Amino acid sequence: MTEQNLDDIDFLSEDDDGIVEGSREENRKFEHYRFVADKGQTMLRIDKFLSVRIEGISRNRIQQAADADCILVNGQPVKSSYKVKPLDVISIVMDRPRRELEIIPEDIPLDIVYEDDVLMVINKPAGMVVHPGHGNYTGTLVNAVAYHLNRDDIRDMDDPRLGLVHRIDKDTSGLLLVAKTPEAKTNLCGQFFRKETKRMYAALVWGNPAGDHGTIEGNIGRDPNDRMRMRVFPDGDHGKPAVTHYSVLERFGYVTFVQCRLETGRTHQIRVHMKQIGHPLFNDERYGGNEILRGTRFAKYKQFVFNCFALCPRQCLHAQTLGFVHPNTGEELYFESDIPEDMQSVIDKWRAYGSVAR
CATH class of the missing domain: 3.30.2350.10 (Pseudouridine synthase)
Structure with a gap:
C-alpha cells in the first residue's frame, strides 16, 4: 500500500475551503487504508492501534475520522474507543477515490x-x-x-x-x-x-456589538450535521478550546468594523466565534452572513446590501498583521498588510451610508 499522510485526507483537513462541494457520489465509500490484526493481537484501542501504523498521524486525527464514520472494523463503523481483536479487518474509507497528492511547481505570482x-x-x-x-x-x-x-x-x-x-x-x-x-x-x-506570535485580523461583521471590546471562548469542532462547517461546543464536550479577542474599530449602524486577535488557531475560528455571539462575518456564505441580517425592509436598502455583496463576494476577513521572533537571529519581526481593495470598498460604502443615515 502506498504511504500517505492521513492529514492529507479531506475530513481531517485543517482548511476545508479547498473541497469541491456537490461533487461526491452519495453514500459510496472508497477504501484508502486496510489493516488485518494478527492472530495474537491483544485487545487495544483502535486509535492507539492505528497511530503506530500510519506515519505522521495523531490520535486526535484518528478520533475525528472515527467520529465521521470513516473507520470500519469488519465492514462496520466503530468509535475510537473500540478494542481491536485478533484478525479484525480495519479499513479507513472516504467518499472519494484515493489519489496521491503531488506538489507540482507552477509559475503563479506571489506577493x-x-x-x-x-x-x-x-x-x-x-x-x-x-x-x-x-x-x-x-x-x-x-x-x-x-x-x-x-x-x-x-x-x-x-x-x-x-x-x-x-x-x-x-x-x-x-x-x-x-x-x-x-x-x-x-x-x-x-x-x-506557545501562543507567542502576534496575529490580528480585520473583519466586517453584521450587527452592533454591545461593547467596544470582548472575548469569545468556546470549544470549536466539526459540526456533526455538516462536515463543511465548524461549530462551538460546550466545554469538555467536543472540539478544542478556542479564544478570540475583538475590538470595535468603527460602527456603521447595521454592520461593524472590528479587529480580532487570536489566542488559538482553530479552523474557521473567527467566523465561528463571531457567529456564536450573533455577529456573523459580512457575506460569509458558510455561516449565514450572506443574508441581510440587520437593517430596513426598504428595497433601496436591500439593493445597497446586494451591491456590497457583489463588491466583495466572500467573507470580509483579512489577516492583517503577523509578528514573530526570527528563528535564527532572535529579532522580533512584525508585518502589516493593507486591507484589500474588495473589502475596503465595502467598508467605504458602509461608512458613507452610515453618515447619510445619521
Whole structure:
C-alpha cells in the first residue's frame, strides 16, 4: 500500500475551503487504508492501534475520522474507543477515490512581503487555496511556493522545504508564514503552539456589538450535521478550546468594523466565534452572513446590501498583521498588510451610508 499522510485526507483537513462541494457520489465509500490484526493481537484501542501504523498521524486525527464514520472494523463503523481483536479487518474509507497528492511547481505570482534564507512572509489574495486537496490539486499557494523555490521533488505538502507554519481559508486574504528549512519550521511552529506570535485580523461583521471590546471562548469542532462547517461546543464536550479577542474599530449602524486577535488557531475560528455571539462575518456564505441580517425592509436598502455583496463576494476577513521572533537571529519581526481593495470598498460604502443615515 502506498504511504500517505492521513492529514492529507479531506475530513481531517485543517482548511476545508479547498473541497469541491456537490461533487461526491452519495453514500459510496472508497477504501484508502486496510489493516488485518494478527492472530495474537491483544485487545487495544483502535486509535492507539492505528497511530503506530500510519506515519505522521495523531490520535486526535484518528478520533475525528472515527467520529465521521470513516473507520470500519469488519465492514462496520466503530468509535475510537473500540478494542481491536485478533484478525479484525480495519479499513479507513472516504467518499472519494484515493489519489496521491503531488506538489507540482507552477509559475503563479506571489506577493512576497519578506524573504530570507529560512522563511517567507506572503500576502495571500482571497480566492487562493493554500494547499492541494480534493478538487484543488493545482493553482494553490504551495504550488506557487514550490516554483519560487525551484523545487520539483516535493511529494508531501507538509515537507519541511515547503513548511506551511499556519493556514488561512481560501476566501480569507492576508499574511502567511512559510518556513524554508526543517529547523525554522520547528522553531516557528513552536512559537505558534506557545501562543507567542502576534496575529490580528480585520473583519466586517453584521450587527452592533454591545461593547467596544470582548472575548469569545468556546470549544470549536466539526459540526456533526455538516462536515463543511465548524461549530462551538460546550466545554469538555467536543472540539478544542478556542479564544478570540475583538475590538470595535468603527460602527456603521447595521454592520461593524472590528479587529480580532487570536489566542488559538482553530479552523474557521473567527467566523465561528463571531457567529456564536450573533455577529456573523459580512457575506460569509458558510455561516449565514450572506443574508441581510440587520437593517430596513426598504428595497433601496436591500439593493445597497446586494451591491456590497457583489463588491466583495466572500467573507470580509483579512489577516492583517503577523509578528514573530526570527528563528535564527532572535529579532522580533512584525508585518502589516493593507486591507484589500474588495473589502475596503465595502467598508467605504458602509461608512458613507452610515453618515447619510445619521
